[in-house]
Amino acid sequence: MTSVHEPASEDPFGLVLGGLAFGLVLGLALQSLVGFAVRTTQASAPPAGALDLESLPARILLLGTLFAALAAGFATWSIVSPLRHPWRQGMLAIIAALGSFALALVTQPIDRLLGRPGLLGLALMAGAASAFLARRLGARPSA
Numbered sequence: 001m002t003s004v005h006e007p008a009s010e011d012p013f014g015l016v017l018g019g020l021a022f023g024l025v026l027g028l029a030l031q032s033l034v035g036f037a038v039r040t041t042q043a044s045a046p047p048a049g050a051l052d053l054e055s056l057p058a059r060i061l062l063l064g065t066l067f068a069a070l071a072a073g074f075a076t077w078s079i080v081s082p083l084r085h086p087w088r089q090g091m092l093a094i095i096a097a098l099g100s101f102a103l104a105l106v107t108q109p110i111d112r113l114l115g116r117p118g119l120l121g122l123a124l125m126a127g128a129a130s131a132f133l134a135r136r137l138g139a140r141p142s143a
Helices: 012-043 056-079 086-138
Strands: none
Touching: 012 056, 012 086, 056 086
16 A cells, blocks of 8 residues: 555656656757757857857857756656656756756867767757657556
């Protein structure tokens, strides 16, 4: 017999790790797309003389980074919803959102070494990994 506070899944540890992995990889894919969009807009504009937070690349970077982190958190919240415990879901969503932001640091050396094609390749690989995890986690039996 299960109580109200016990998770509905037979393997909550696997669900938690899978949900975090899904959120982190999805966030990395989205952060890579943000970097690709920034570099694409910068390629078609003259070089900036000074820092301009009202320029299109800056807006894409700031808003896109925020959106990618929020999407990673929301996706993790949704995947771990069989836990039926809002505090745990919220904690895991926050970890995934902030973790995806930290994981976005990977995009900087890839951008420097491989440029825009490297960012697009990273986005495609991370997107494929997140699709695989979503399919695998979506097929989980619930008690």
